[in-house]
Amino acid sequence: MIPAPFEYVAAQSTAHALDLLDSLGDEAKLLAGGHSLLPMMKLRLAAPSALIDIGQLAELRGIRADGDELVIGAATPHAVVASSELVRSDAPLLAHSAAQVGDPQIRHRGTIGGSLAHADPAADLPMAVLALGGSVDLLSRNGTRNVVADDFFTGFFETSLDEGELIVAVRVPRRPGQGWGYEKFVRRANDWAIVGAAAVDGRIALANMGPVPLRARAAEQALAEGASPAEAAELAAQDTEPSEDVHADRDYRRHLARVLTRRALEQRG
């Protein structure tokens, strides 16, 4: 219920944050909204020696258009993404996804960067950003680099973030007017998805069907070859490795993946 002791520093800038990451060592972690990290620390599943708070940095917040992409500051809370006129018009799947995370209080604090860095395969935003074909801007002392979502989630709660690197922004393509679908299957309102499916622009991403958010590539392929949503969705569970828990066994998860994929595809209109 109470985290193990740690040091805390509020970074004054992203450059300062990088310095701190360097000086405090690899047991230090970044803190934005804290709604992925603090719950883990309270259960003592994580015990960083220091927290570097980047949550208040103006340079990491905000939403803007940059050519054919939307650029969302990593420390932008879900509630802001969900209510942003720009996101709702140009990447509505992302706005919708942000509105599904947890509950209103969680959405006021949790951030898009935090959620992606946490890389929970059952979470909303990793699935959404993957479906959208988005990417993350990473900053380190070596400069910035951009990693596409397909390459960002590398393992169970693992990403390609290097030591001393932080997410500064999330980019998603602007597609005003494009059809999209989103299905999050839960037993109870503020749960994580038992299985989730998001579909947009020929891409289908699944939540909680493996250690990382997954592309339903066989289904995408079928779709590209002219299959109907129902036909394509039959292949949704291919190449997935769903886990078993109190809510669902593997069979049921595979079944849900198929049903939710079909529904998400049909929602695109």
Place this chain on the structure above:
Amino acid sequence: MRVELTVNGQRRSDDVEPRLLLVHYLREVCGLRAANVGCDTTSCGACTVLMKGADEGGTGKGVGGGGTSVKSCTVLAVQANGQEVTTAEGLAAGDDLHPVQAAFRQEHGLQCGFCTPGMVMATVGLLSENPHPTEAEVREGLEGNFCRCTGYHNIVRAVLAAAEAGAGTEVDA
């Protein structure tokens, strides 16, 4: 380390452990015990308070008027540095209940009272963002607040009554 924030309109300056949760800061350091701890997993919302910073949301404006609802069990006191926090104790003006509090009383929206301060603060937050919610929007808006006693029925009535009374259109101090 030192934290400086405003709680219910009063400026405070205190020395705290970095790991001190905001809910415990409010309860033990400020003596404001209305917010309760009801779970370990940011699920139940009994600890809900309103929090507002100088720079909200990256657009320069708060998402809500008087601060947004947050679960104070998942905010460190040090993260609240420079912020304004409002608890249930800070809602009423003297002896007059805030419209949301009055609605909860009128509709019997509380029984044991343990979830109530969090429920009330979540409601204030909800109505500031959606002043006239439908019943479905109320239920979804309170998905992060658990109650075991009321079955939620009268809580929903209280929120709708508060909305009817214009609670969401008030600008909270």
Place this chain on the structure above:
Amino acid sequence: MSILGTRVLRTEDPRFLTSGGVYTEDVVDERLDGACHVFFVRSPIAHARILDIDVSAALEAPGVVAAFTGADLADLPLIKPGMNKQMARPVLATDKVRYVGEPVAIVVTEQPYQGEDAMELVDVDYEPLPAVVDFATAAQNDVLLYEEAGSNVAGTFGDSSALDEHLFDDCEVVTTRTIQNQRVAPAPMESRAGAAAWGEDGRVTAWIPNQGAQGTRAGLARMLGLGTEKVHVITPDVGGAFGAKFGADPEHVMVAWVARRLDRPARWTETRYENLVAMTHGRAQQQKVTIGGKRDGTVLAYRLEVIQDSGAHVRVGAVLPSLTILMTPGPYEIPQAESVATSVVTNTTPIGAYRGAGRPEASAALERAMDLFAAEIGMDPADVRRRNLLPKFTEPHRTKFGALYDTGDYAAALDKVLEAADYDELRKEQAERRARGDAVAMGIGLASYVEITGMGDGEDVPPQENATVEVHPDGTATILTGTSPHGQGHATAWAMLASEQLGIPVEKITLKWGDTDLVPEGGGTGGSRSLQHGGSAVRKAAQELIEVARERAADELEASPADLRFDVERSAFEVAGDPDASVPLASLAAEERLFVRTIFTAPGATFPFGSHVAVVDVDTETGKVVLRRMITVDDAGFVLNPLLAEGQRHGGIAQGAAQAFVEEVVYDADGNPLTASFADYPFLSATEVPSFELADMQTLTTYNPLGVKGIGEAGSIGATPAVQNAVIDALSHLGVRHVDMPASPQRVWQALKAAKENS
């Protein structure tokens, strides 16, 4: 116009809404100044011998005052369950642990935040033993929890070898099924807590959230090996209880023990994890129902065979099957019925009382059986019920199981709820959707129930409660009650009862309870007893007070008492026919205290009843159940305050529905709890339930002047089977005959899949 029966807003609320309730963790009291903080190291293994506990590292941690193990508490007597003394256990585990979450060591710190740090350093060496988790097979005794007992059977009810093999001989149709009434967690919003301080006089004052301070005092005293005069229990505000906060838990005993040992006040608050693994759970019965009758819908015979999971310890849960058995026939006239039960121990959290405590289990089994029978003969479930309900009775009716139902009109309740639900319209809608082949299937579920409330403490002890009412010279009044409200609104309701007699406004009447020095006797709040016993006692005390006051008024007015009239409006006595010759009630307290303590004794338990209709929509592709409507009749006699009564019904309905399709405690095969947080335990939230539709019906009891029965648990008794039956009804046209609770999406989907494969 009487205040009784009106919607009086709660006098409790302004405080709860502004500064918040003062729960045990909130208590500020000089007796607790400088308190240390108590933490419990708990077993991570379901069944093991404790080989060694090393607290040396913990003792070095910052702020650690002390650490104790079971050996240190050897001065405390063993806890010996009345039902099975062989299954005795120490307050703190010594040689063995029997469930994940069982306390094995105590760590005491200066500050609360230091506790978890220190606990991580306690090193316990366990020798794991095989875990008994499946309670259906626990009686095979392959592995024993209590070697001394020689068996995992804690107790039996009825004689399973004496079951009548001819019970169903006359039946044209017989059907049988084994069903689960699954384990659920009471999960009040306030977890358990405690605080204790010893006085110079050798007495301990204990602050404990509980449902009856007097019973808590008795339990605490017994477990501390003290006389009750040495124990003073104070009940702060209680954040919900639902049956799981009766008496005292071992942790409360240990907090008091620590305070004595360290000669320093001690406090404890549990985390939600601890609450979900170490507060008693509810239900956990496996039920074999067999029902038979004629094709015209007449039920001729019913048998219920129960295996009750007691969990690792023999506590209240082990005994609850006696109530299940008592209520076997429910509201029906079944010529032949029998039931038996066996309680077994397993390596899981102990089972205790949970809203309804044994009676919801009886109704759930019976109502499922009625629907199984209805499906077997192809008759509408409402018609089957109506055909078999006991006809209306106004004189007490004794069942073959020994229950004496006071008053009842079960058919009227059924008819009323069917009308309120517009049942025929619902069936029509269902038929249309089936004809269309809707992928979202609609189900309508019924339940008729009767339940026992206000039971009293045992066969020879008639149910009773005490109350003291005092009028003060300043025109206010104080009531002392032996009940123990934790959300039910007694402060308002008892004030209403006193106000009606005394003419003192509700806002000027204060209720006190839960402090054993102030109220040394009382039955607490549970089993839906409070209004019928406690409320009746308040009313009686107020009436008797008027009579005491009348004597004083007579002196005052120099009149004969018989010539005086008490004017409630003015709260004053006046000489009949001469309003100017009057004296205010309050003034009669000026020279001598004006109070009465009385006891109300009831002739017996009362039996509220009702009928519920649940309407669900089931997504046949995913198995997800949406509860669209709940329409209920819950008849508990006279309704004193509709606001409070409705609130109790709502809460009960929500919990009952939650069991049917949302909540369950799950263990893996090794006894590890898999639902030990609010993220994993699917605690009902506002989005899973609709607003409820309550119909009003009041069949008064003759057992108390108010005509009231108990309402607190009724909602949970009807809602569970109504919702379960609705889900199965939704899928019946697809070949599904039964779905165990909770009707989670996976369970429903699996049932559909199996039905499809069988067709």
